[in-house]
Amino acid sequence: xxxxxxxxxxxxxxxxxxxxxxxxxxxxxxxxxxxxxxxxxxxxxxxxxxxxxxxxxxxxxxxxxxxxxxxxxxxxxxxxxxxxxxxxxxxxxxxxxxxxxxxxxxxxxxxxxxxxxxxxxxxxxxxxxxxxxxxxxxxxxxxxxxxxxxxxxxxxxxxxxxxxxxxxxxxxxxxxxxxxxxxxxxxxxxxxxxxxxxxxxxxxxxxxxxxxxxxxxxxxxxxxxxxxxxxxxxxxxxxxxxxxxxxxxxxx
Amino acid sequence: xxxxxxxxxxxxxxxxxxxxxxxxxxxxxxxxxxxxxxxxxxxxxxxxxxxxxxxxxxxxxxxxxxxxxxxxxxxxxxxxxxxxxxxxxxxxxxxxxxxxxxxxxxxxxxxxxxxxxxxxxxxxxxxxxxxxxxxxxxxxxxxxxxxxxxxxxxxxxxxxxxxxxxxxxxxxxxxxxxxxxxxxxxxxxxxxxxxxxxxxxxxxxxxxxxxxxxxxxxxxxxxxxxxxxxxxxxxxxxxxxxxxxxxxxxxx
Numbered sequence: 241x242x243x244x245x246x247x248x249x250x251x252x253x254x255x256x257x258x259x260x261x262x263x264x265x266x267x268x269x270x271x272x273x274x275x276x277x278x279x280x281x282x283x284x285x286x287x288x289x290x291x292x293x294x295x296x297x298x299x300x301x302x303x304x305x306x307x308x309x310x311x312x313x314x315x316x317x318x319x320x321x322x323x324x325x326x327x328x329x330x331x332x333x334x335x336x337x338x339x340x341x342x343x344x345x346x347x348x349x350x351x352x353x354x355x356x357x358x359x360x361x362x363x364x365x366x367x368x369x370x371x372x373x374x375x376x377x378x379x380x381x382x383x384x385x386x387x388x389x390x391x392x393x394x395x396x397x398x399x400x401x402x403x404x405x406x407x408x409x410x411x412x413x414x415x416x417x418x419x420x421x422x423x424x425x426x427x428x429x430x431x432x433x434x435x436x437x438x439x440x441x442x443x444x445x446x447x448x449x450x451x452x453x454x455x456x457x458x459x460x461x462x463x464x465x466x467x468x469x470x471x472x473x474x475x476x477x478x479x480x481x482x483x484x485x486x487x488x489x490x491x492x
Numbered sequence: 493x494x495x496x497x498x499x500x501x502x503x504x505x506x507x508x509x510x511x512x513x514x515x516x517x518x519x520x521x522x523x524x525x526x527x528x529x530x531x532x533x534x535x536x537x538x539x540x541x542x543x544x545x546x547x548x549x550x551x552x553x554x555x556x557x558x559x560x561x562x563x564x565x566x567x568x569x570x571x572x573x574x575x576x577x578x579x580x581x582x583x584x585x586x587x588x589x590x591x592x593x594x595x596x597x598x599x600x601x602x603x604x605x606x607x608x609x610x611x612x613x614x615x616x617x618x619x620x621x622x623x624x625x626x627x628x629x630x631x632x633x634x635x636x637x638x639x640x641x642x643x644x645x646x647x648x649x650x651x652x653x654x655x656x657x658x659x660x661x662x663x664x665x666x667x668x669x670x671x672x673x674x675x676x677x678x679x680x681x682x683x684x685x686x687x688x689x690x691x692x693x694x695x696x697x698x699x700x701x702x703x704x705x706x707x708x709x710x711x712x713x714x715x716x717x718x719x720x721x722x723x724x725x726x727x728x729x730x731x732x733x734x735x736x737x738x739x740x741x742x743x744x
Binding site for chain 1: 504507571676679
């Protein structure tokens with residue numbers, strides 16, 4: 241990673257610097273290795289600190305670098321592929337689901353979930369918090385909103401709180417016949433509570449996965465899952481068995 | 493949007509400010525309206541410019557604000573739902589696909605696509621550039637990598653360049669029997685060429701959707717699509733018809 245002359249390049253300096261740094265990461269650094277500090281790096285590449293910082297931010301967005309408090313900037317391992325499509329073609333909590341129920345409360349859902357659930361703006365719904373750990377790393381935190389109408393058999397006194405309550409809500413939900421689900425993915429920023437569970441700072445970029453589960457009667461539950469954008473690559477498997485997918489296409 | 497006292501709040505100032513600003517956007521501003529400048533906003537809320545800027549960055553990540561050169565900071569419309577799952581359960585360019593072929597060249601694919609294609613590191617592959625416009629807005633730019641082995645009938649002299657060449661590559665690809673596809677979504681930063689097509693600055697946060705199309709012989713093509721993260725919410729439809737999905741589940 242020698243001194244590089246950037247003065248003669250027509251594209252934005254930080255952009256070219258990003259490319260140069262990216263190559264240096266491939267060649268001269270190991271995963272987990274701590275980068276020299278900003279002053280040293282800026283001097284080495286002959287750029288202003290602001291330019292360096294822009295390039296580092298780009299590399300962080302692309303998942304090449306991680307910045308952690310008390311550690312500094314390190315070379316990130318490749319992103320983890322985390323299955324979103326396949327394992328969840330069933331109710332939350334059914335077998336094959338690698339989420340851990342943490343707690344359940346009753347709360348008014350945020351506006352986005354409210355719109356999908358169609359419940360009244362002041363109506364409390366069961367709110368199950370779950371976390372997902374993949375290869376020993378916390379990758380996602382979820383809030384699952386379940387209106388009381390979806391779980392009529394749920395008793396208020398049986399398992400009133402904690403993981404047992406969360407499991408009770410999921411168990412009741414699984415009594416319904418799941419007719420389908422749809423899902424969206426968008427960029428967001430981590431809320432303080434999710435950030436803590438995900439070992440990130442509040443406001444860190446995250447991927448928000450919103451899933452709507454529906455029965456013949458309408459939307460039975462809505463999940464809003466917050467995935468770490470720095471370490472995760474969300475994977476969507478092929479839709480089931482290939483022949484059956486083709487048949488479905490031909491029939492529709 | 494009156495003066496708000498933030499001094500007594502225990503959470504990070506910019507975080508609370510973000511919440512206050514978000515409510516102000518709902519109540520006092522219309523979509524497309526230009527916000528007062530940073531100095532004025534900082535004075536109004538009694539915070540430092542740096543704090544204000546952090547809060548504005550959060551709101552931009554969440555898709556609430558847009559910053560555009562020469563315009564300033566405006567209130568963003570709700571994100572566009574852009575279907576990723578359903579329309580693409582067929583070869584790129586088949587009917588129902590709303591991408592526009594722009595050009596086709598031969599190039600060595602980037603490392604990520606190379607790994608999925610399994611071609612040699614110095615092998616040129618057909619590289620089709622396409623763009624996607626939804627409701628009049630450019631939402632995505634795509635590079636589709638097609639090894640020569642996937643399109644053996646393609647003639648070098650027929651339609652040597654431009655959109656006609658791109659269509660010729662797609663047409664040849666569609667002769668193969670598509671056995672399946674898989675897909676991943678991750679956070680990235682816009683490359684300069686994509687940024688230009690998407691009317692963004694280089695380095696803007698984007699959602700990278702990588703799709704692998706495979707036949708019985710292996711991977712036939714790899715698409716890397718860059719979606720605007722500020723204006724797009726990627727939607728994944730339920731897997732085909734509901735009954736058929738259930739049958740597929742029961743059978744597997």
